Amino acid sequence: MNETVIEVSNITMRYRLATERVDSLKHFFVKKIKREIRYENFFALRDVSFSVNKGEVFGIIGNNGAGKSTLLKIIAGVLKPTTGAITRKGSIAPLIELGAGFNGELTGIENIKLNGLLLGYSKKFINEKLDEIVEFSDLGKFIHTPLKNYSSGMKAKLGFSIATVVQPEILIVDEVLAVGDINFKEKSEKKIRSMMEGGTTVLFVSHSLGQVESLCDRVLWMEHGQVMRIGASEKVIKEYQEASKSK
Amino acid sequence: MNQYLSNLFKYKDLFFELVRKDIKLKYRNSVLGILWSMLNPLLMMVVLSIVFATLFKHEIPHFAVYVLIGRIVYQFFSESTNFAMDSIYANGQLIKKVYVPKYFFPLSRVCSSFITTFVALVPLGAVMLVTGLSFRWVNLMFLFPMFYLLIISAGIGLILAAINVFFKDMKHFYSIILMVVMYMTPIFYPASIIPEKYMPLIMLNPLYTIVNMFRDVMMYGVVPDFMSHLICIAYMLIYGVLGLFVFYKTQDRFIYHL
Numbered sequence: 321m322n323e324t325v326i327e328v329s330n331i332t333m334r335y336r337l338a339t340e341r342v343d344s345l346k347h348f349f350v351k352k353i354k355r356e357i358r359y360e361n362f363f364a365l366r367d368v369s370f371s372v373n374k375g376e377v378f379g380i381i382g383n384n385g386a387g388k389s390t391l392l393k394i395i396a397g398v399l400k401p402t403t404g405a406i407t408r409k410g411s412i413a414p415l416i417e418l419g420a421g422f423n424g425e426l427t428g429i430e431n432i433k434l435n436g437l438l439l440g441y442s443k444k445f446i447n448e449k450l451d452e453i454v455e456f457s458d459l460g461k462f463i464h465t466p467l468k469n470y471s472s473g474m475k476a477k478l479g480f481s482i483a484t485v486v487q488p489e490i491l492i493v494d495e496v497l498a499v500g501d502i503n504f505k506e507k508s509e510k511k512i513r514s515m516m517e518g519g520t521t522v523l524f525v526s527h528s529l530g531q532v533e534s535l536c537d538r539v540l541w542m543e544h545g546q547v548m549r550i551g552a553s554e555k556v557i558k559e560y561q562e563a564s565k566s567k
Numbered sequence: 568m569n570q571y572l573s574n575l576f577k578y579k580d581l582f583f584e585l586v587r588k589d590i591k592l593k594y595r596n597s598v599l600g601i602l603w604s605m606l607n608p609l610l611m612m613v614v615l616s617i618v619f620a621t622l623f624k625h626e627i628p629h630f631a632v633y634v635l636i637g638r639i640v641y642q643f644f645s646e647s648t649n650f651a652m653d654s655i656y657a658n659g660q661l662i663k664k665v666y667v668p669k670y671f672f673p674l675s676r677v678c679s680s681f682i683t684t685f686v687a688l689v690p691l692g693a694v695m696l697v698t699g700l701s702f703r704w705v706n707l708m709f710l711f712p713m714f715y716l717l718i719i720s721a722g723i724g725l726i727l728a729a730i731n732v733f734f735k736d737m738k739h740f741y742s743i744i745l746m747v748v749m750y751m752t753p754i755f756y757p758a759s760i761i762p763e764k765y766m767p768l769i770m771l772n773p774l775y776t777i778v779n780m781f782r783d784v785m786m787y788g789v790v791p792d793f794m795s796h797l798i799c800i801a802y803m804l805i806y807g808v809l810g811l812f813v814f815y816k817t818q819d820r821f822i823y824h825l
Contacts, residue, residue: 335823345736397666400819420664437581438665 324409325490325521326372326395331404333365333390333545364390365401365545377522379536379553381529381560387545388525392416392492395523410489410521413439418479424468428459428478431467435482449485456511457481458504477504484511487518494525529557574668582671589650589679604686611638612694619755626757629698632691632786637754639687640712640778644720645745647680651724652731652741659825669818670811673728677721684713691785700786708784711791712777715799719773722806725814732821752778773802 336359365387372378380388393399394406396414421438422431432453436446454463457478467475484491493512512535516522526532532539532553539556541548548563549556594600612635620630627633651673655662658672688709695702731737751772753761758779761769769775776798780791 345734345740348734398662398664399822414665417664421661434584437578437584438661438667440577440581443580443584 323374324371325374326409326523327407328371328391328395329369329405331365331368331391331394331401331406332363333387333394333399334402335362335364336360337362363545365394368404368542368545368547370540370547370550372521372523374521375516375519376538377516377524377536379532379539380523380525380542381527381532381539381557382542382548383564385544386542388542389416389494390545391542392494392523392525396492408490411486412490412492413483413486413488414492415480415483416492416494418476418483422467422475422479425466427466428457428463428470429454431478432482435479436485439483441486453481453485456485456507458507473501473504480504480508484508484515487515488520490521490523491515492523495527529561533557578668578671581667582675585671585675586679586682589676590682593679593683601683601686604683605690608635608638608642608687609690609694611635611642615755623755623757626759629700629786631694632698632700633782634755635691635694636781636785637752637778639684639691640716640774640781641749641752641754642687643680643684643716644748644774647677647720648724648727649741649745650676650680651721652727652738654724655728655732655821656735656825663822663825669821670725670814673724673814674721677717677724680720681713681717695785703788705784705788705790708790709781711796712780712784712799715780715803716774716777718803719777719799719806722803722808722810725810726806729814729817729821732817732824748772748774751775754778770798773799773806776802 368387368391380391382388390399392414393416394401395408396412396416397408398414398416421435423434426434429450432450433443433446436449437443441449457463457480459474459478462470462474467478470478491512512522522535524532524536536553538551539553540550541556541560549559590601594603597603599606612631615634615638616631619634623630654672654676655669661667662669692702727737727741751769752774758775776795780795780799783789783791
């Protein structure tokens, strides 16, 4: 049962911040000839390695700007790391930017179809699951309203419902449980828990340490793009809390 | 490689949806809708015929058909590459947030232009009928130049889309290139007026061979010679491979510039 599903080895993410923004050809060549283009290196992630086993609930904590979201984006395949490698086994449902690709002019239903396609579902599959998604989203009659009239909570609900309609092998959750009202929060937590029981591996990022502690088996604590600790949730969270206090 | 193919298969519905959306978007809010795809080349043909008929009429029989074919080919090329150029930038918000195969955006736009171009072939048939050109089986060979053109445009579209992410100036620069291509293509003048010494230069323009091939099968009922097929296939391979290569090499860096 100790099968590794996510293997992150020595990932470094370097951004080159140009000291000046150059976005016209002429500018570029003039600068290039004068050798005036200078870059500052910024490391969003520095030599990060870890692995996650099948069925594990793996938490990632750290202060803002520690590189958590960058790491999740790399795992989800949105970003490519500068160096290092990552292997994933199985399908991924990223709950990172819920409703990325939503179109404000289209109605809820139309957005379900579009967003489902963006997540790589087939048309047939979406049509089969449409009712289930609408049902779970709790949006009622608003499902036929253009999305531009939705509140941010409603959009998040819809995004969550679309992304979790499949039982993925890897689920990436970034702070999404913080949105939506009490009822939906409970509902979505329940859904995630049921997925865990079904053997889904979960990557969980949150600032709510209580939630992390209750959900996760192991926790990764990051700071300034580097791994500080990996280990059992309680222990790592305690260390993190102490470190934060003593600052 | 295998992974790419399975990915392509997984997202195929998305691709069709993008093509559909592009076509829908193009005619959004217009009363005549897709009819414009037929009207546009027709009206262009009328204008060009009136303007240039006096100049070239004696040299070119069936001048209207001649102009129409040139126009359709050029229109497809300019529209699809222009449209593809902007595609990555326009979908930047999406690319930043979710993983989607990025080449879908330029390619779907080229494909949607390709489909509307097929619609434009309807008036071509009508004009041929009216002007008394007879239909022959060889006409069906127009699929060859169309296919070559599709691949060439897709390759160039991929290159432009990649460049445009890094340098927004490309858009302005490309409009000049398109104009040069237009004058280098015998759309409304007979190819015979090109002085011999400029021919090597003209041959650099892939549209030249394609337009000629198109006219050969549609107007003159001639099977295009082996040489012109060879030239087109060479262009197709060069632009197709170059396009994929440039796009593949740069796509991971798009995200920093969007």
